[in-house]
Amino acid sequence: MDRDDTTLRVLSTSDLDGLDISLTDVVDTVEQAYRTLAAGKSDNPRKLTVKPEDGHSVSYAMLGRDGVRGVVAIKTSYKHGLHDDRARQHYYTTLTLYDDVTGLPVAMMDCSRIGSLRTPAVSALLARECAAPGATTALVIGTGTQGRLALPFLLTTLPELDRLLLSGTHPDGIAAVRAELARHFPDREVETVTELASAARESDVIVATAGPHTPAAVEAGWLRPGATAILVGHGLAPSTLHRADRVIATSEAQMRITGTDMADSQGALPTVDLELPSAIAGVSKARTSPEQRIFAYNSGLVVTDIALGHHFAQRAAEQDLGTEVALWR
DSSP states (O other): OOOOTTOEEEEOHHHHHTOOOOHHHHHHHHHHHHHHHHTTOSBOOOOEEEOOTTOSEEEEEEEEEETTTTEEEEEEEEEEOTTSOGGGOEEEEEEEEEETTTOOEEEEEEOHHHHHHHHHHHHHHHHHHHSOTTOOEEEEEOOSHHHHHHHHHHHHHOTTOOEEEEEOOOHHHHHHHHHHHHHHOTTOOOEEOSOHHHHHHHOSEEEEOBOTTOOOOBOGGGOOTTOEEEESSBOBOTHHHHTOSEEEESOHHHHHHHOGGGOOTTSOOOOOSEEHHHHHTTSSOSOSSTTOOEEEEOOOOHHHHHHHHHHHHHHHHHTTOSEEEOTTO
């Protein structure tokens, strides 16, 4: 079917799973999106959130524009069953892309794989910008979707890391973390830890990816001088934010929407010292002293989803993947 303004390429989970992309390619694509945003060439408005009073579900809508790629997109996410364990939850996320040069739709796709790659890539960029000189030990908390790729991405941006620690409770998740590490870095091994406080005290970089029901909560007093603590999901106590020497975020506005569980007893969050796009663009340094304890907040910016999603859409079109749907006929 010829492409026109009535058809839309729909890319399923299996379509995207069939596309190979290297970790370096993902990091480069995400980094480019941040540089474009820092240069004022892209737009990333604050996300919209809807959550019922009992908190059983949450939904987000994010609109953005990549000025270099010439693409406009909207991402939606819906998660149901937040009070249930992960196996009983329902989660759907989609990304719809439009070509802002031709005015034609590009694709609509499942956004789960994009998120599973983009988020650990952002954590790895935060680690690269925030880690103290000579950082050698990394600790990942959690073995879910984000935990499984956290170490391979960290090694992509910080290849000098020589000790890898993992805190997790689910045997299948621990096995999955080991498998992903072996797939990307077959010569590296990960140590599982049971004493979180001791592991945190030994770590230069901590990435907390655990789910909301985790009992893990690293306290500020456990962090060594120069440590970087990156929050993706759960696993860090609010003290790591409020007692940090520097606070870095992908977006302060997004942190104030999705980071309310880290607020103090008055419901307040501290001011962010620097946003990641500015650090990547070289406007200012994330770390200004080797001894600083840095808290970094990883919240999704839709411009990174747009860049990675467009990358996938181009590859899918080259391989004639997906289904052309006459949506507007």
